Amino acid sequence: MRVLPPAALLTLSILTIWIPGVSAMQSDARQAEAAATSPYSYADIADLATTAPVVLHARIADSAMVEPERSPGLAAGHSRTYVEADIVSLIRGSGPLAKRVSYLVDLPHDAKGKAVKLKKKRPVLLFARPVAAGAAGSTSTSSIQLVAPDAQLDWDPATEAQLRAILTELVKPGAPPRITGIANGFHVPGTLPGEGETQLFLDTATGDPVSLTITTSADGSRRWSAAFGEIVDGAGVPKRNTLAWYRLACGLPETLPLTKLAGTPAEDRRKAASDYAVVLGALGDCPRTRTPPPGV
Structure with a gap:
């Protein structure tokens, strides 16, 4: 894993590219299947879906550990990772975004107490908000901020199906409020x-x-x-x-x-x-x- 240079944590500028969202209605059968097979509870997904203005399906492209001394607010037993991920689809939100996004995520240590390393091409769901472009940095990557330090979930078809069902309910007129x-x-x-x-x-x-x-x-x-x-x-x-x-x-x-x-x-x-x-x-x-x- 490469060492993270200080400049990598700077806000990155945005290359505008339109990525169309997908908003398909989910059948009751698909909702039931998603709830039964997703490794996450309904509340886990809804907590993030109802909070995040941007939801992405992405694949890990690169990552680097952030030193503990440069990770304020890091919870015990966790490590902070700088991640670059390629967008597969924009599930919620509107452009513009680059084809690749960068963000920080806090991950719990494994059973042996060691930091978890993110493998390349690992599919993930990201619940985030956009970050305003800075004056310097790459023009091929957009910066996003996760709505929670751990708002990166592993992607699987059932979890995405449950997520889309929740988002579909959220945009209906008279959707139940918090x-x-x-x-x-x-x-x-x-x-x-x-x-x-x-x-x-x-x-x-x-x-x-x-x-x-x-x-x-x-x-x-x-x-x-x-x-x-x-x-x-x-x-x-x-x-x-x-x-x-x-x-x-x-x-x-x-x-x-x-x-x-x-x-x-x-x-x-x-x-x-x-x-x-x-x-x-x-x-x-x-x-x-x-x-x-x-x-x-």
Whole structure:
């Protein structure tokens, strides 16, 4: 592996070239296949896909280790690598980009505690933002900045299929927004003993309305639904490994903050908290194999 010269870390200028993106709709069958076979969890991919303005399928062309003393913020057990990669396809974003991109990535050491070396032609998915061109440097390479130090995933067909399914949902009108907390809510007892309904209104990053409704029947059975928008009637339960499920399962707090139900009798707040726990149980956990980037 070649030694990285100091100049290599300078921002590189851009040679404009248009690389068309691909936006194909994914069938339910392909989504299910991707979720079942990708080595990454749905949340792993969604964390990065919902954050990165640029997503690339690329192949490693060259790489060089960066000395620890020149790697501020490097986590223990990791090494920083300067990478140049050739673009295979632009999955998200718009040009211009060069045929080759350069970036820094932090990789965990292997089982023996040694730095991982990236082999040439290794296919990867890059989740990044563009970097403004500098005054000096190569004219055949664009600089990008990964949205997280480790926002380079190994490419495989299933992971790309799952990624494209997520991106397709993201660009749909009314796509589920990021949940930032519980705004307020209430519980109303029903006309028969044991009946009741809880409604919870959520805070979102965009300000778009999202609400949860949990209805308890006289026999104690409970049904719930999530509404993404003003219309509550007709809302349903989101399927696992969809954007709506991800927003809720990975964004809702672990417990209902009862202060958000101010003015509600204590018994009704207790029932609302119990109803909220039912929703969390139905959604299930949000498995991740990596730390999500800031703002997720």
